[in-house]
Structures are given as structure tokens and as C-alpha cells.
Amino acid sequence: MGTTVLPVGQLILIIAVMGGITFLSRAFPFALFDRKGNPPRAVLYIGKVLPPAVIAMLVVYSFKDVDFTKAPFGVNEIAAGLLVVMLHGKFKNSLVSVFGGTAFYMFLVQEGWKIFLG
Amino acid sequence: MLFSKTLKAAFFATMPVLMGYAAIGFAFGVLIGAGGYSGFWAGIMSLCIYGGALQYLAVDWFIHGVTIAQVITVSIIINIRHILYGLTLFDKLRGLGPLKPYTIFSLTDETYALLSSTQAPVGVNEKLYYFFIGALNHSYWIIFSMIGAFFGSVITFDVTGMEFAMTALFIAIAVEQWQNFPTKKPALIGFACTLIATVFFAPEQILIVSMILILISLFSCRSMIEEEMGMGSSLAAATSADVFMDEGLLDSAAENETGKE
Numbered sequence: 001m002g003t004t005v006l007p008v009g010q011l012i013l014i015i016a017v018m019g020g021i022t023f024l025s026r027a028f029p030f031a032l033f034d035r036k037g038n039p040p041r042a043v044l045y046i047g048k049v050l051p052p053a054v055i056a057m058l059v060v061y062s063f064k065d066v067d068f069t070k071a072p073f074g075v076n077e078i079a080a081g082l083l084v085v086m087l088h089g090k091f092k093n094s095l096v097s098v099f100g101g102t103a104f105y106m107f108l109v110q111e112g113w114k115i116f117l118g
Numbered sequence: 119m120l121f122s123k124t125l126k127a128a129f130f131a132t133m134p135v136l137m138g139y140a141a142i143g144f145a146f147g148v149l150i151g152a153g154g155y156s157g158f159w160a161g162i163m164s165l166c167i168y169g170g171a172l173q174y175l176a177v178d179w180f181i182h183g184v185t186i187a188q189v190i191t192v193s194i195i196i197n198i199r200h201i202l203y204g205l206t207l208f209d210k211l212r213g214l215g216p217l218k219p220y221t222i223f224s225l226t227d228e229t230y231a232l233l234s235s236t237q238a239p240v241g242v243n244e245k246l247y248y249f250f251i252g253a254l255n256h257s258y259w260i261i262f263s264m265i266g267a268f269f270g271s272v273i274t275f276d277v278t279g280m281e282f283a284m285t286a287l288f289i290a291i292a293v294e295q296w297q298n299f300p301t302k303k304p305a306l307i308g309f310a311c312t313l314i315a316t317v318f319f320a321p322e323q324i325l326i327v328s329m330i331l332i333l334i335s336l337f338s339c340r341s342m343i344e345e346e347m348g349m350g351s352s353l354a355a356a357t358s359a360d361v362f363m364d365e366g367l368l369d370s371a372a373e374n375e376t377g378k379e
Contacts, residue, residue: 005181009158014179017189017351019166025197026225029204030211046336047205049304051234051297053332054203055190056308057325058227059292062285064316075336077285084286087318090295097293098134101286106279 010037082115124242128250131236132258136229136289139258141280146173147266153181157268164260168226171194173263195322199329203230211247217249224252228284234289301346307335 004011033039064082066074084101091097147160159180163173172193179189203225210233214221225233229252233298236251238244265273311331315324338342 001230002158003154004159004286005154006183010183011180013186014184015163016167017186018169018172018176018193021190021193022167022197022200023223025194025200026204027219027222028201030208030222030318033205034212037188042337043205045340045344045349046202046333047208047351048347049301049336050202050206050332052292052299052302052305053308053311053336054199055231055235055288055292055295056305057328057332058231058288058310058314060309060312061324061328064321067148072222077282080282081289085293088290089297092294094241094287094290094294095130095133095274097290098137098283098286102137102280102283103287105282105286107191109279110276 076105076108080108121242123248124238124246127239127242128247128254131232132251134283134290135232135255136258138228138281138284138287139255140262141277141283142170143259143262144266144270144277145281146170146177147263147268148270149174149177149266150180150263151267151270153177155267156364157178157266158262160251160267161260161264164256164339168256168259169197170259195326199325200225202329202333203234206230206234211245214245215271217245221249222250224256226255228287229255231288231291239277244336295375300341300348302345303339304336304345307339308332311335 006014033043038068039046063074063077066077068074080101083104084097087100090095143164146164147157150160150163151157163176167173167176175192202218207225207230211218211221225372232251232255233248238247292305296302299305306307308328312324312328313326319327
């Protein structure tokens, strides 16, 4: 197990609480609405239209740590993001889009600026 | 045969998540390792919690101590968005039997993104496919957090920027939904609400505020969106919306294959 900073019993308690709450929140809608007979129409409606809204939310949230007011003004993230949009529009294959965009982004943040700065 | 074919299909579907988790799971492992914990504890946390944001916060708790009240409050705040995710997946996860509780446990943002946007390809066991997606994602998360904790100090490969794989996956799915979903309003609502939340609220409040704004907006525009979805007001119409969803958001790889023929 190796060394620990806190007592083992305390660690297990913290992990159990975090894991338990995480599972309960994910299981909540199933326990409440996923049963024989129809769930309320409002619930069905939200279930149907939620995915695009949540995905859009996760996209915006991914950019939350980018500072658009300081150099390089988020150009790396924007350029790589646009590349993903273009690749996906053209090939419609998420492997191509994700690999391409990520490799390009890694190049930009690791090497990109050095080229211009010598 | 069916088993391995299904596993293989799920593996290809989860490869973007593999890349993303390799980066952020590894980084988590490095942090907890630097805090004085071995890969054993990194693995236990990733196995039992499986929530990225929460585990990052827990690193500090593990080093400086924490009250149980705080653990409970923060865990609820971080996870509250998940109480809505399942609403989308009732049909897909029905019939999983004993695998269902685990598959629900595995519903992180990334697993949800994949499960809500892909259909199992033809020729695989559909339910097993969904289970594998969750389980594979979880295993990447466990493995890379352990590697980070055990070997973080000796690995020299520069993974800077690899976490962008997660962003790229969400963007790719967003593009697909933009092209295929019967109405663009939910995506626009999600975009606008999160932008507002990001500008006006503290980082740890963004997701909760976004979800509340999204819910309010989706209900405010309900009749308009239902009309564009073809959901109408009868239950029969709701079933036709099912078909819409299932046709629209196919797994890109599988769709590509058929497209070429």
C-alpha cells in the first residue's frame, strides 16, 4: 500500500463517501424514473434534447482555463479546435478528428512558438 | 466471437477517451504521487470514485486533511449535473441485467458523451457494447492514474497538450449533432448558457449554473423544440422522436463504413 499521509481508516472513509455520492448521483434518474409504465412527458422531453445541450456545455467548459486576454490569446486552442471541426466535417470519423486535432495541439503548445522565436 | 467483436468495436469507439484519460489520468497520478501516495492509492481512488474533477480536489484533502461534511458537500456539488444524464439513457441501458449498476456507475462526462451519441454498430451485442464502453474508459482511467503515481517522476515523454483529446472528442460529437439533430436549439442553448456561466461565475460553479440555465431554457422553449423534433403532443409522436434520435446520432466510424459502400 505504501506510505500514506492520513490514517488508512480515514482515507477509506473519504473514498467511500466520494464514490458513494458519485454513484448515487449517476443512479438517481434511473431509480426515480426508469420503470415500467411511462415516465412523465417532461422527463422524456429533457432526456431527448439534453445530449446536444450537454455536449455544447462540455465544449465551452473545456475552454474555461484558456485566458483570451493574455498572449497567446487562446490561438492554440482555437486553431486546434477549428481543425477538429474541419476534420470532422470532412471525414466524419472521430478517431481522425481527435488524433489530428490533439497531435496538432500538442505540436503547437510544445514546439509551435519556438519556431517563431528561434 | 461475438464477444471479441463487440469488445473490439467498443475499443475503437473509446480510443479518443483513451488518449484523453492517458493525459489527465496520468496527471492526477503524478499529483497524488507527489503528495506522498503510491500508485496503489491512486488506483483505489480511480477504481472506487471514477470522477476526474472530484479526484483532483481530493488530492488536496489527502495531503491536508478534510472534514466529512466538506467531502459530502463538495461531492454533491461536483456531481449534481449527473442526476440528469441518465434521463437520456433509459432505453439504451435497459436489458443490461446484472451489468446495469456498473454501467450506470461508469457514466462520466466522457462515457455519457459516447453513449448518448453512438449506436452500437451492426453485428455486435448492443448491450454488451455499451457496458464495454464504460468499462474500457474506467480501465484507462485506473491504469493511467496508477502509471502517473508510480512512474510520474521518471517518465520523460512530454504529454503536454494531450489533454486536448477530451476537448477534441466533445467538439467532434458536437459537430455530428449539429449536422444530424432535428433541431439546433438545444446545442445553441447549451453553448449560450455555459458561456454566460463561465463569464459570470467562479470556476467551481460553472457546471451547476450552466445546467440550471440549460434546464430553464429547454423548458421555456419546450413547445418550439418539441415541434421541431416532431414530438407533437401525443405519445405516438414521442415514439417517432425515438427513431429520430437513433438514426441521427450514429457512431461515426460505423457510419463511414456504410457510407463508402
